[in-house]
Amino acid sequence: MKEIKVHGIVLREDPMGDKDKRLILLTREQGKITVLAKGAMGAKSKFRALCGVFSYVELVLTHGATFYYIKEGTLIESFYSLRGDLFKLSFASWILEVGKVFCLEGQENEELLAILLRGLYMESKAEEGMESLPADVTVFRILAENGYYPELARCRGELSSEEMNHDLSVDPILFQPSVGGIYCSECQKRLKTGAGIRLSPGALQALRYMIEQSPGKAYSFKVSEEVRKQIHEAVTDYLTEQTEHGYTSLGFLGKITGSP
Ligand SMILES: [Zn+2]
Numbered sequence: 722m723k724e725i726k727v728h729g730i731v732l733r734e735d736p737m738g739d740k741d742k743r744l745i746l747l748t749r750e751q752g753k754i755t756v757l758a759k760g761a762m763g764a765k766s767k768f769r770a771l772c773g774v775f776s777y778v779e780l781v782l783t784h785g786a787t788f789y790y791i792k793e794g795t796l797i798e799s800f801y802s803l804r805g806d807l808f809k810l811s812f813a814s815w816i817l818e819v820g821k822v823f824c825l826e827g828q829e830n831e832e833l834l835a836i837l838l839r840g841l842y843m844e845s846k847a848e849e850g851m852e853s854l855p856a857d858v859t860v861f862r863i864l865a866e867n868g869y870y871p872e873l874a875r876c877r878g879e880l881s882s883e884e885m886n887h888d889l890s891v892d893p894i895l896f897q898p899s900v901g902g903i904y905c906s907e908c909q910k911r912l913k914t915g916a917g918i919r920l921s922p923g924a925l926q927a928l929r930y931m932i933e934q935s936p937g938k939a940y941s942f943k944v945s946e947e948v949r950k951q952i953h954e955a956v957t958d959y960l961t962e963q964t965e966h967g968y969t970s971l972g973f974l975g976k977i978t979g980s981p
Pocket residue numbers: 876877878879886887888904905906907908909
């Protein structure tokens with residue numbers, strides 16, 4: 722029987738009968754796949770440790786009639802600390818939910834997996850009160866790398882008046898999630914810009930930093946609580962507008978954080 726090796730993150734685990742577990746994984750090599758872990762419900766099963774949601778695993782699979790079966794498996798990282806913190810858990814779930822939307826079926830997803838793993842790792846290290854930030858950086862970078870790169874360096878009003886100085890250091894800046902663009906303060910007075918999210922110049926700088934920097938640097942910045950909120954609002958609205966997709970973890974996050 723043909724074997725394949727995959728590396729992936731466990732998105733979901735469900736019992737199958739009394740003994741087995743069914744796992745849904747987001748893999749680097751094959752996109753989203755469903756695998757059966759025979760006997761994983763047993764206390765002594767060698768597969769038990771592989772089955773936790775968020776676990777990053779290496780699996781050798783064999784293909785049955787309807788499922789892949791785990792032949793061998795190694796736990797690379799459990800991201801265990803995510804499960805002990807409701808905020809981190811919720812934001813990590815959101816990261817994976819977004820990853821699922823952008824995952825290519827039956828194809829290699831090397832870059833997406835790398836972003837997701839870094840996101841989960843950074844989320845597990847998040848500072849108290851700043852749990853939204855690693856998730857926002859991760860989601861914003863996923864969007865930017867998948868054809869939704871926002872224009873945050875130039876005011877949209879430049880199209881109608883290039884003569885003017887479109888100063889992006891003057892508060893407020895207007896971010897429009899539906900188009901992924903911004904208006905400077907002057908253009909907001911001058912033009913009919915429509916609705917959007919108010920950003921301070923600091924929040925705009927942070928949003929640019931989040932997608933312009935290398936993966937290793939993109940998470941290392943500090944912001945005030947006010948800027949953190951603006952970033953989260955901008956990223957969540959940009960995500961839902963651009964992907965036209967609902968996110969169940971976002972609804973749950975709204976409930977526990979008390980913000981829409
Ligand atoms: Zn302008």
